[in-house]
Amino acid sequence: MTEVVVSTKAKLLEAAARLLAESNGAPITTRAICDLAAVQAPTLYHHFGDKQGLLDAVVAYGFERYLRVKRAHAPSEDPIEDIRSGWDDHVEFALANPSFYAVMYGQVTPGKRPAAAADAEGLLRSLLTRAAGRGRLAVAPEAAAPLILAANxxxxxxxxxxxxxDRDVTVSDRARDAILAYVVRADASSGAELADGGGTENPVAVSAIALHAALSAGEPTVLEPNEVALLRDWLRRLSG
Structure with missing residues (x-):
């Protein structure tokens, strides 16, 4: 019984995603979704309440599929290489699931995004924080994460x-390397150096970024909470 329910929901989600991606911004009807999924309208209402509930579920479902791909990869010893691989996985997912991806990132509501989108950015930020803690970033993680995600x-x-x-997939490689060359310190030692160049090579800024990342791993017991907050503020200003 569970398999049938999941299959029906998946068919509706796939149908809605496909119609949205092909609509060029035009409204899609409940009837069209149900016809494509080969189900009756009451089935849609049973699972999602109404059409908007279905469309919201499409976005969330797409992100969940994307996150399953991301979480399937265990982190390596090199967070920069993991970020590099994560970029490639992101593009590969988009090309393998164009309908879902077009809905996830191409048809957005201003000021609103699914919780799963924040989870995806959180995974990226955790890798950047690891890299910053090792002194390998020229840009603070909170500034680097949205930059990388927007470009990706x-x-x-x-x-x-x-x-x-007509696709030139090497465009993705060149864009990835250009972004990482800005974010990653040019002189950061690594078993897999990415590119020359980089963001600000101010040693004070690099040290501030690294210390701020280290603080994220745990609060220092020798400082009071207000002192930690002040230290974080100083480090953010120095890293900028």
């Missing part, structure tokens, strides 16, 4: 919008 999403959407025969 932009590249993925551009590739999806390009006819398959």
């Amino acid at each position: 999403v932009g590249v993925a959407l551009a590739l999806i919008a390009t006819p398959p025969d």
Whole structure:
């Protein structure tokens, strides 16, 4: 019984995602969704309440599928290489699931995003925090994360919008390396150096970024909470 329910819900989600991706912004009807999924309208209402409930579920479902891919990879010893691989996984997921991806990132509501989207950014920020703690970042994690994500999403959407025969997937490689060259310290020692260049090479800023990341791992017991808050503020200003 459970398998049938899951299959029906999945069919509705897939149908809605496909119609949304092909609609070019035009409204889609409940009837069209049900016809494509080969179910009756009461089935949609039973699982999602109404059409908007279904559309919200489509976005959440897409992010959950994406997060399963991300979480399937155990972290390596090199957080920068993990970020690099994460970029490639992101683009690969987009090209393998263009309908879902177009809904997840191409049709957004201003000021609103699914909780799963925040989870995805959280995974990236945790890798950046690890890298910062090792003195390998020239940009603070909280500034680097949205920069990397924005570039990653932009590249993925551009590739999806390009006819398959005309796609140049090396665009993703070049964009990835350019972003990482800005975020990662040029002189950071690593078993897999990414690129020359980098963001600000101010040694004070780099040290501030590393110490701020280390504080994220645990509060120092020798300082009072207000002193920790003040220290964090100083480090944020120094890292900028």
